[in-house]
Amino acid sequence: MLQLRKVHHIAIICSDYETSKHFYTVVLGLEVIQEVYREERQSYKLDLALNGDYIIELFSFPTPPPRPSRPEARGLRHLAFEVSDIKTAVQELQRQGVTLEPIRIDEYTGKRFTFFADPDDLPLELYEG
Incomplete structure (x- = not known):
């Protein structure tokens, strides 16, 4: 194996x-x-x-060449980073000029998460661990 x-x-x-x-x-x-x-x-x-x-x-x-990169496109859906405090992480990214989606709650784990994009619109996620 x-x-x-x-x-x-x-x-x-x-x-x-x-x-x-x-x-x-x-x-x-x-x-x-x-x-x-x-x-x-x-x-x-x-x-x-x-x-x-x-x-x-x-x-x-x-x-x-360009590639579709939205989370629902075929291929890699997104790259997720774990953070200990999502609100603090969101505030820091916003201070740097990054636009983020509203914080959501994972219906299965109860954990908070949000999405944002890199300069090429690659979907990135913050997930509170």
Whole structure:
């Protein structure tokens, strides 16, 4: 039987590298592990960590094709981040200029959550753990 241990990372291709780099590092506060420019691909690769754990690879490419990204589109539905206090997290994101949906309550767990988007309209979620 396959013995998966954990999710290693999530890869995201962005349309504007500097804008997305700012969003993920300054607005969300992820830590930069390594940033490289791959000349042969005309592409940046930014490795990001959350609380010391490698979590996201942010890529740039010269002309990436658009992709539907709303939660109901086929494929990855959204990327969720756990927070301990959703109201505080929402206030901090709003202070950074991020627009969020109203906080909702998960009907099965009773936990609070909300959605917002990254600069490429990738759906992101805050989930109170």
